[in-house]
Amino acid sequence: MAMTRIGIVADTREATSGIPGLLRKGGIAVEMKRLDVGDYVIAQYAVERKTARDFITSLYTGRLFDQADRIAKSYKNFLLVVEGETQETLAGLKNPRVYWGTILALALNLDFKIFFTFDQEQTADLLYVLAKRVYRRRTATKPLLARKPRMGTTSDWQLAIVEGLPTIGPKLAERLLASLGSVRNIFRASRLELALMGRIGHARAKQIQELLDARYRRDISEQARLG
Amino acid sequence: MAMTRIGIVADTREATSGIPGLLRKGGIAVEMKRLDVGDYVIAQYAVERKTARDFITSLYTGRLFDQADRIAKSYKNFLLVVEGETQETLAGLKNPRVYWGTILALALNLDFKIFFTFDQEQTADLLYVLAKRVYRRRTATKPLLARKPRMGTTSDWQLAIVEGLPTIGPKLAERLLASLGSVRNIFRASRLELALMGRIGHARAKQIQELLDARYRRDISEQARLG
DNA sequence: ATAGCCGGGTGGTGA
DNA sequence: TCACCACCCGGCTAT
Numbered sequence: 001m002a003m004t005r006i007g008i009v010a011d012t013r014e015a016t017s018g019i020p021g022l023l024r025k026g027g028i029a030v031e032m033k034r035l036d037v038g039d040y041v042i043a044q045y046a047v048e049r050k051t052a053r054d055f056i057t058s059l060y061t062g063r064l065f066d067q068a069d070r071i072a073k074s075y076k077n078f079l080l081v082v083e084g085e086t087q088e089t090l091a092g093l094k095n096p097r098v099y100w101g102t103i104l105a106l107a108l109n110l111d112f113k114i115f116f117t118f119d120q121e122q123t124a125d126l127l128y129v130l131a132k133r134v135y136r137r138r139t140a141t142k143p144l145l146a147r148k149p150r151m152g153t154t155s156d157w158q159l160a161i162v163e164g165l166p167t168i169g170p171k172l173a174e175r176l177l178a179s180l181g182s183v184r185n186i187f188r189a190s191r192l193e194l195a196l197m198g199r200i201g202h203a204r205a206k207q208i209q210e211l212l213d214a215r216y217r218r219d220i221s222e223q224a225r226l227g
Numbered sequence: 228m229a230m231t232r233i234g235i236v237a238d239t240r241e242a243t244s245g246i247p248g249l250l251r252k253g254g255i256a257v258e259m260k261r262l263d264v265g266d267y268v269i270a271q272y273a274v275e276r277k278t279a280r281d282f283i284t285s286l287y288t289g290r291l292f293d294q295a296d297r298i299a300k301s302y303k304n305f306l307l308v309v310e311g312e313t314q315e316t317l318a319g320l321k322n323p324r325v326y327w328g329t330i331l332a333l334a335l336n337l338d339f340k341i342f343f344t345f346d347q348e349q350t351a352d353l354l355y356v357l358a359k360r361v362y363r364r365r366t367a368t369k370p371l372l373a374r375k376p377r378m379g380t381t382s383d384w385q386l387a388i389v390e391g392l393p394t395i396g397p398k399l400a401e402r403l404l405a406s407l408g409s410v411r412n413i414f415r416a417s418r419l420e421l422a423l424m425g426r427i428g429h430a431r432a433k434q435i436q437e438l439l440d441a442r443y444r445r446d447i448s449e450q451a452r453l454g
Numbered sequence: 455a456t457a458g459c460c461g462g463g464t465g466g467t468g469a
Numbered sequence: 470t471c472a473c474c475a476c477c478c479g480g481c482t483a484t
Contacts (some may be wrong), residue, residue, distance in 0.1 A: 077335070087345050096349070100356040103342060108304075108360075113334045116343050118314050122323070129327045129457080133335075148391065150481070154441050157393060161438075164391040166384060177443035184439040187414035211388075212411040214381050216404040287483055292455055321458095321483065328456040336455065394463080396479045428464050 006135045008042050008127060011035040014049070022124035028131055037067075037074050040127060043134045046075040049123060052084030056093065059102050072110045079130070080106065080114045083123050158183050166211060167204045175199060187212060233362045235269050235354060238262040241276070249351035255358055264298055265305070267354060270361045273302040276350060279311030283320065286329050295337055306357070307333070307341045310350050385410050393438060394431045402426055414439060 007029040010020050020030040038046035048071065050058075058064040071078050090099055106112040117123045149156035161183055162173035176198045180186045189198065194205040234256040237247050247257040265273035275298065277285075285291035298305050317326055333339040344350045379387075388410055389400040403425045407413045416425060421432035 086343075090345075097352055097356050100349075100353045101360070104353070104357055104360060107340045107342070114341075115330065115334075116313075118317075122327075125324050126327045126331075129324050130331055132457085133328070133331060148393075148480075154438065155443060155445060157438055158441065158443055161388070161391040164388045181442055182440055183443075184414060187411060187439075211381065211384055212414075213409055214385065215409055216382060216385055218382065218401075218405075284484060286456070289455090295455080316484095319484075322456085324458085325456045325483080332455055390479095394479065398478065430463060 006131050007031060008040055008131055009033050009035065011039045014039050017049075018120050019049075019124045019127070022121060023128060023131075026124070026128050028128060037071050038078070042127070042131050044075075045077045045079055045130065045134065046071065047079045047081060047127065047130075049081045049083060052082055052086045052089050055082045056086075056089045056099065059098055064102070068106060068110055068112065072112070078112055080112050081117055081123055081126060082114065083117045083119065085118070086116055162186060165208050167207060168200075172200060172204075232256045233358050234258060235267055235358055236260050236262065238266045241266050244276075245347050246276075246351045246354070249348060250354060250358075253351070253355050255355060264294075264301055269354070269358050272304045272306055272357065272361065273298070274306045274308060274354065274357075276308045276310060279309055279313045279316050282309045283313075283316040283326065286325055291329070295333065295339070305339055307339050308344055308350055308353060309341065310344045310346065312345070313343060389413060392435050394434060395427075399427055399431075 008023060009031045012032050012034050014020060015032060023030050035041060039049045040047040090096060093099060107114060115126060117126055149160050158177055159173050162168060162176055163170060176186050179198050180189060191205045191209040194200060194208060195202050235250060236258050239259050239261050241247060242259060250257050266276045267274040317323060320326060334341060342353060344353055385404055386400050389395060389403055390397060403413050406425050407416060418432045418436040421427060421435060422429045
């Protein structure tokens with residue numbers, strides 16, 4: 001099976017920035033291409049890199065918003081990376097509030113994600129992590145779940161597992177285990193047994209029973225990822 | 228003037244930060260209140276202010292994500308303001324990529340809006356501009372705290388429960404559920420069934436089986452606590 | 455809900 | 470079968 005290669009497409013003008021080199025050193029395949037929008041493309045993400053000075057001066061020319069508008073229409077996920085000493089440049093401004101207004105407009109109205117890096121190395125790190133994240137198959141946001149016990153005792157594990165059940169917290173988990181004796185007994189119990197012997201309410205028992213018996217099926221997002 | 232007063236609600240703990248004073252000097256009405264989450268509330272926006280040092284250190288403790296989880300569930304529009312010299316603190320990190328990974332997770336997965344300010348004055352400027360923006364376009368009055376309901380899907384719960392088992396992570400949880408069909412089938416399975424039908428190794432199967440069948444007893448620390 | 459590292463489990467290989 | 474070993478995977482840890 002052909003492993004999916006972690007890859008980034010970089011605009012040809014970024015060749016001299018040193019960033020493609022840093023990415024390759026991290027084991028990422030970088031393809032140089034002429035991009036019509038953005039400087040880097042990672043799967044569904046487009047990344048525009050701007051130096052702090054360019055960014056600040058472009059606040060006044062309005063050029064930024066022309067680009068921003070075009071970009072927002074083309075890409076659903078757009079990341080703006082501002083690279084360099086923002087504070088220094090910002091300090092020279094007569095009216096700093098213009099800066100915050102622009103940042104807010106980009107973030108709230110156009111839904112841009114803005115990141116601040118100090119130098120090319122940090123920008124490369126950001127792109128590296130983004131690429132890793134994109135290509136890593138990972139289950140989406142999980143329900144609130146008690147963390148696994150760090151090298152804990154048996155009863156820690158037992159409690160953690162039972163607490164994983166919906167609507168079951170530490171108190172109920174303790175009571176269930178004390179009543180039914182083992183994790184297996186709890187997960188084997190019928191709705192009625194949960195309610196009576198486990199001494200929990202009918203609503204909770206029903207909810208738990210339905211989840212235990214639910215037929216597993218990959219959800220949509222994961223199907224898409226697995227092709 | 229009978230204009231609608233531009234107002235910000237600030238948490239009482241922010242009283243000593245100097246920011247409410249700066250805002251009032253800018254002609255903004257600041258009301259001090261005990262907020263359950265966040266430090267400032269401006270119409271539908273909740274703002275959490277965090278010092279750079281707190282932000283960086285909280286990457287490791289997980290405290291950040293505990294708060295983030297609560298917040299993301301409660302507010303539709305959430306702004307995170309990181310105040311101070313981020314670079315200095317970031318330079319002390321052994322693995323800077325953790326920082327970028329966290330930033331990306333917050334921005335892309337939780338849809339947080341993250342802003343970086345240098346000091347209280349800049350934070351006040353940011354809040355000032357945000358307040359002006361919000362009240363300039365007085366569209367239909369939105370609820371102060373827009374709820375964002377987001378419940379996990381059934382398969383999320385199933386995976387989370389199975390991942391609670393020792394030595395079982397996302398990959399193996401998926402395999403087990405796909406093979407055995409339901410959570411109950413997994414927890415009902417014998418060691419042999421886990422190994423063969425669940426397609427995991429004998430060592431893991433043994434460890435799981437032993438935990439499932441272990442008789443529950445409070446451990447030492449808890450016994451001591453309960454007297 | 456991070457990323458990196460490490461120790462141990464798995465399963466395939468060849469003898 | 471068995472010993473070996475390369476990869477995969479989950480869990481710990483970081484400041």
